[in-house]
Amino acid sequence: MSRHWSPIVHKLAPYTPGEQPQDRSYVKLNTNENPYPPSPRVAEALKNCDVDRLRLYPDPVSGGLIKAIATYFETTPERVFVGNGSDEVLAHCFNAFFCRDLPLLFPDITYSFYPVYCGLYGIEFRTIPLRDDFSIEVSDYTVANGGIIFPNPNAPTSRLVALAAIEQLCHWHADSVIVVDEAYIDFGGESAVPLTEKYDNLLVVQTFSKSRSLAGLRIGYAIGHPNLIEGLNRVKDSFNSYPLDALAQVAGIAAIEDLAYFEDRCRVIIESREALTSDLKGLGFEVLPSAANFVFARHPDAPAKTLYQALKDDGVLVRYFNKPRIDDHLRITVGTPAECRTLVEKLRTILNRA
Amino acid sequence: MSRHWSPIVHKLAPYTPGEQPQDRSYVKLNTNENPYPPSPRVAEALKNCDVDRLRLYPDPVSGGLIKAIATYFETTPERVFVGNGSDEVLAHCFNAFFCRDLPLLFPDITYSFYPVYCGLYGIEFRTIPLRDDFSIEVSDYTVANGGIIFPNPNAPTSRLVALAAIEQLCHWHADSVIVVDEAYIDFGGESAVPLTEKYDNLLVVQTFSKSRSLAGLRIGYAIGHPNLIEGLNRVKDSFNSYPLDALAQVAGIAAIEDLAYFEDRCRVIIESREALTSDLKGLGFEVLPSAANFVFARHPDAPAKTLYQALKDDGVLVRYFNKPRIDDHLRITVGTPAECRTLVEKLRTILNRA
Numbered sequence: 001m002s003r004h005w006s007p008i009v010h011k012l013a014p015y016t017p018g019e020q021p022q023d024r025s026y027v028k029l030n031t032n033e034n035p036y037p038p039s040p041r042v043a044e045a046l047k048n049c050d051v052d053r054l055r056l057y058p059d060p061v062s063g064g065l066i067k068a069i070a071t072y073f074e075t076t077p078e079r080v081f082v083g084n085g086s087d088e089v090l091a092h093c094f095n096a097f098f099c100r101d102l103p104l105l106f107p108d109i110t111y112s113f114y115p116v117y118c119g120l121y122g123i124e125f126r127t128i129p130l131r132d133d134f135s136i137e138v139s140d141y142t143v144a145n146g147g148i149i150f151p152n153p154n155a156p157t158s159r160l161v162a163l164a165a166i167e168q169l170c171h172w173h174a175d176s177v178i179v180v181d182e183a184y185i186d187f188g189g190e191s192a193v194p195l196t197e198k199y200d201n202l203l204v205v206q207t208f209s210k211s212r213s214l215a216g217l218r219i220g221y222a223i224g225h226p227n228l229i230e231g232l233n234r235v236k237d238s239f240n241s242y243p244l245d246a247l248a249q250v251a252g253i254a255a256i257e258d259l260a261y262f263e264d265r266c267r268v269i270i271e272s273r274e275a276l277t278s279d280l281k282g283l284g285f286e287v288l289p290s291a292a293n294f295v296f297a298r299h300p301d302a303p304a305k306t307l308y309q310a311l312k313d314d315g316v317l318v319r320y321f322n323k324p325r326i327d328d329h330l331r332i333t334v335g336t337p338a339e340c341r342t343l344v345e346k347l348r349t350i351l352n353r354a
Numbered sequence: 355m356s357r358h359w360s361p362i363v364h365k366l367a368p369y370t371p372g373e374q375p376q377d378r379s380y381v382k383l384n385t386n387e388n389p390y391p392p393s394p395r396v397a398e399a400l401k402n403c404d405v406d407r408l409r410l411y412p413d414p415v416s417g418g419l420i421k422a423i424a425t426y427f428e429t430t431p432e433r434v435f436v437g438n439g440s441d442e443v444l445a446h447c448f449n450a451f452f453c454r455d456l457p458l459l460f461p462d463i464t465y466s467f468y469p470v471y472c473g474l475y476g477i478e479f480r481t482i483p484l485r486d487d488f489s490i491e492v493s494d495y496t497v498a499n500g501g502i503i504f505p506n507p508n509a510p511t512s513r514l515v516a517l518a519a520i521e522q523l524c525h526w527h528a529d530s531v532i533v534v535d536e537a538y539i540d541f542g543g544e545s546a547v548p549l550t551e552k553y554d555n556l557l558v559v560q561t562f563s564k565s566r567s568l569a570g571l572r573i574g575y576a577i578g579h580p581n582l583i584e585g586l587n588r589v590k591d592s593f594n595s596y597p598l599d600a601l602a603q604v605a606g607i608a609a610i611e612d613l614a615y616f617e618d619r620c621r622v623i624i625e626s627r628e629a630l631t632s633d634l635k636g637l638g639f640e641v642l643p644s645a646a647n648f649v650f651a652r653h654p655d656a657p658a659k660t661l662y663q664a665l666k667d668d669g670v671l672v673r674y675f676n677k678p679r680i681d682d683h684l685r686i687t688v689g690t691p692a693e694c695r696t697l698v699e700k701l702r703t704i705l706n707r708a
Binding site for chain 1: 356357358359360361362363366367368369370371372374376382385387388389390391392396397400401405406407408409410411412413414417438439441442445449450451452453454470471473474529530531554555563567568569570571572581582584585587588589590591592593594595596597598599600601602605
């Protein structure tokens with residue numbers, strides 16, 4: 001606390017990201033990173049960068065990257081916005097669309113940054129409980145609102161909402177912006193991007209951090225009607241003209257242009273997820289159906305917190321949330337087959353010990 | 355305009371950065387970039403980066419970079435905050451310290467992003483006119499306020515405020531935060547960083563974009579009392595956990611550790627500035643005394659806008675501000691000696707033509 005802070009700062013409850021320990025080497029299955037390196041084209045593109053030109057400001061509108069993203073989605077650049085990771089893109093969405101008189105709606109169990117953004121921008125919100133099976137049921141979202149946001153698939157629960165349900169939301173709430181946060185969509189879901197051509201109130205947010213293996217470079221983007229993109233650009237240009245540095249722009253273009261690598265790695269991760277799910281079930285875990293690069297699982301006989309700590313002591317990081325309804329679950333990122341095997345063997349040992 | 359925007363978005367008047375034209379090659383003296391490449395250690399550090407590790411999130415607290423900055427300033431890491439360019443750092447400062455009941459004070463002629471931030475965060479502000487010689491006179495800043503900010507040296511005027519004057523402001527306004535935006539301090543000014551040990555209400559913001567030749571990588575930082583740094587971190591962690599990507603962190607460390615290169619390049623730029631000032635005066639320009647890597651000049655017989663356009667047509671970009679009090683001036687970045695000679699020769703031709 002400090003008399004020098006703006007009043008709002010006293011009330012902020014900042015987001016806590018997953019551990020990024022620097023002390024020792026872990027099998028790191030806690031922050032939903034991709035277990036595979038980025039496309040070889042990224043290394044090539046970075047190697048070819050003229051470091052001397054880093055003395056110059058980057059392209060403030062990230063024109064090349066926006067064009068590459070638009071090409072990938074078979075849309076036009078004026079429907080694309082980019083930012084410094086999807087967290088920044090989401091922050092601008094909250095500011096640009098959700099500071100309204102009616103409350104924002106999102107699930108009670110979801111990405112825990114959403115209520116933090118609400119705190120930052122003074123946005124009133126109302127959480128809608130997930131059903132008992134942790135699914136999002138859109139018919140629970142009929143109340144008047146100043147916006148709706150959820151990840152699809154949801155995090156940390158990994159469950160998917162069908163496109164038809166998203167379309168219903170857009171239809172019911174034509175005056176609200178519906179933001180679908182598709183950080184994990186490439187691991188088995190169907191993207192709502194094509195629906196943005198039909199609904200001017202639908203915005204889809206994606207990231208290079210997961211399926212493009214570029215968490216280290218902080219690239220996020222949003223796709224939607226040009227009016228929504230303009231709203232985001234007005235906020236962005238009132239905050240930071242140059243959110244993406246020159247190397248991130250170059251690497252992002254290389255990553256999204258390598259379609260074959262991207263599709264192959266996603267396929268492998270989906271296969272690993274299915275194998276991991278099966279192995280965990282073999283150990284007695286209940287595992288939610290996942291359309292993401294992580295699984296959400298609980299063991300009926302072993303407290304999640306105990307498992308989390310035992311795994312950590314044993315060199316394997318997974319994510320444990322000390323929160324109502326989910327404090328009996330672990331969120332486990334899908335690693336390489338070898339990493340998944342290590343996890344399963346260590347869990348087997350821990351469970352046998354108990 | 356869109357019914358989907360938050361009300362505040364309609365009122366935003368976004369910042370317009372200097373041109374970064376992609377169409378042709380210019381002698382680029384319009385955005386105060388360093389004419390010299392970053393330290394050779396930056397290229398070396400980037401070459402040694404393991405691109406495969408970009409699949410992982412970067413260190414969210416930028417611990418290595420913060421330590422390197424603290425070492426350079428002979429201070430401690432808890433007094434250092436880093437962000438995605440000093441524009442982001444400044445944005446967080448406005449949010450963290452200036453959302454108060456009393457108006458923020460800044461000069462009428464200054465970095466034009468300041469009123470934009472005020473628009474974004476709904477901050478009331480009052481501008482204090484520069485004196486007729488474009489100097490900041492701190493005795494004009496005695497009114498009760500919710501904060502004070504100015505660049506030192508000021509932009510686009512290039513004039514410096516003495517440390518004793520800054521100390522007076524800190525003393526007079528103990529309940530306000532005084533932010534000194536030292537983007538250009540390394541080109542001849544004396545930094546207020548040592549004063550931050552004495553005044554808990556003084557925050558100094560600097561950048562790697564100018565004197566460290568890394569505008570392309572977006573690294574800014576702030577130095578001050580740990581309470582102020584904590585306020586910034588609370589805002590940052592409510593906005594984006596990972597503002598600096600992995601490559602920017604590595605490059606930033608390499609840049610700030612190469613003291614000899616940094617000092618040498620600053621010295622050369624200062625010498626070029628003095629030569630440029632002398633040459634411009636030889637052409638009849640009035641040039642303000644500059645402590646920055648740019649000069650602010652007017653020609654009594656030639657409209658600044660005409661000169662700007664003629665130079666642009668001739669392949670030389672400088673900055674022209676279509677604003678009261680300064681629309682007769684040009685802001686000219688100090689380039690290499692060759693670039694400065696090109697500018698001066700083209701100006702000579704243009705002036706002779708007129």
